[in-house]
Amino acid sequence: MTAVGSYLPANVVTNEALSSFVDTDDAWIRRRTGIAQRHLVADGETTADLAYHAATKALANAGLTGGDIDLIIIATTTPDNTFPSTATKLQHMIEAKGAIAFDIQAVCAGFVYALDIADAMLQSGRGHRALVVGAESFSKLLDWEDRTTCVLFGDGAGAVVLELADDAGDWGIRSSVLHSDGAYRDILYVDGGPSSNAAVGHVRMEGKEVFRHAVEKLASVMDEALSAANMQAGDIDWLVPHQANVRIIDAMQKKMDLPSDRVVRTVEQHANTSAASIPLALSAAVDDGRIKNGDVLAMEAIGGGLVWGAALVKFGRPS
Numbered sequence: 001m002t003a004v005g006s007y008l009p010a011n012v013v014t015n016e017a018l019s020s021f022v023d024t025d026d027a028w029i030r031r032r033t034g035i036a037q038r039h040l041v042a043d044g045e046t047t048a049d050l051a052y053h054a055a056t057k058a059l060a061n062a063g064l065t066g067g068d069i070d071l072i073i074i075a076t077t078t079p080d081n082t083f084p085s086t087a088t089k090l091q092h093m094i095e096a097k098g099a100i101a102f103d104i105q106a107v108c109a110g111f112v113y114a115l116d117i118a119d120a121m122l123q124s125g126r127g128h129r130a131l132v133v134g135a136e137s138f139s140k141l142l143d144w145e146d147r148t149t150c151v152l153f154g155d156g157a158g159a160v161v162l163e164l165a166d167d168a169g170d171w172g173i174r175s176s177v178l179h180s181d182g183a184y185r186d187i188l189y190v191d192g193g194p195s196s197n198a199a200v201g202h203v204r205m206e207g208k209e210v211f212r213h214a215v216e217k218l219a220s221v222m223d224e225a226l227s228a229a230n231m232q233a234g235d236i237d238w239l240v241p242h243q244a245n246v247r248i249i250d251a252m253q254k255k256m257d258l259p260s261d262r263v264v265r266t267v268e269q270h271a272n273t274s275a276a277s278i279p280l281a282l283s284a285a286v287d288d289g290r291i292k293n294g295d296v297l298a299m300e301a302i303g304g305g306l307v308w309g310a311a312l313v314k315f316g317r318p319s
């Protein structure tokens with residue numbers, strides 16, 4: 001993983017602003033989630049637009065152009081259209097003419113899923129450079145009259161570049177573990193979709209149940225990822241977790257016994273941006289100089305399905 005870039009829509013909506021039309025308040029949202037604000041897309045701004053801005057920054061940071069990219073995977077639950085994929089739209093926008101491009105859908109775990117797929121495709125000879133993007137206009141799936149969900153999410157995009165290199169050594173993805181369990185599909189879902197209901201639908205969630213699964217499953221999948229890489233939690237420089245709720249992030253920090261200043265927290269400013277949340281957090285910590293070339297990152301996420309996973313990555317490239 002040699003570079004990262006991200007993009008947030010300009011429109012910032014604070015908790016106070018939400019409380020002018022939903023029965024909620026800043027104190028509840030901050031106390032129960034850690035969220036203070038979220039960025040929301042403007043009218044006419046789409047997931048492909050967010051992905052484009054994030055991807056062009058990641059490419060510039062890697063010293064590459066679209067023509068250097070062999071594979072584009074966008075993790076998104078909020079594509080511009082049912083088809084074609086948002087990834088093919090991005091391919092055209094960045095002029096990555098020869099690239100394979102497709103979307104994957106694993107909601108909030110989409111980025112760790114896409115990372116695993118891209119790495120496997122590169123390792124199996126499908127190209128040398130991949131662009132992995134998490135991009136969401138999640139606000140389009142919200143029921144703005146349901147205070148139990150609408151306060152939790154935001155929009156944005158983050159992108160990383162993966163590059164194969166002969167001298168990669170222990171750089172790049174050290175381990176990746178993914179899980180799915182459809183038995184829990186009813187605790188977090190959208191009540192619409194092309195084959196079940198003509199409408200796009202809205203997010204429905206049993207928050208407490210999802211919270212309980214998140215704390216338990218993220219801890220166990222992180223143990224699996226550490227064990228697969230033959231590493232201990234103490235070998236991790238940064239935890240870059242999915243940003244759903246600061247209480248879930250704090251529980252992971254405690255479980256891994258990491259110092260608080262080794263955990264990247266962006267949920268306060270971004271809220272839960274689903275598949276975009278990990279690359280957005282990564283980008284923030286690289287841009288402000290916390291994450292440096294050669295740092296070992298632990299990433300984890302869980303989303304509707306349920307689907308969950310963790311990846312350990314040595315960030316950057318040998319200098």
Ligand code: UT7
Nearest residue numbers: 024025028032108147148151207208210211214244245303
């Ligand atoms: O990224 C995908 C994964 N998603 C997650 O990880 C989300 C996991 N779940 C959570 O983060 C938390 O469960 C929530 C933040 C969604 C909810 O927090 P909670 O502490 O589990 O609250 P709750 O659902 O038990 O609700 C407690 C009370 C209820 O009132 P009563 O029934 O006790 O009178 C809710 O009606 O808080 C009320 N409430 C609100 N009050 C003000 C729920 N939402 C709000 C709100 N503003 N927005």
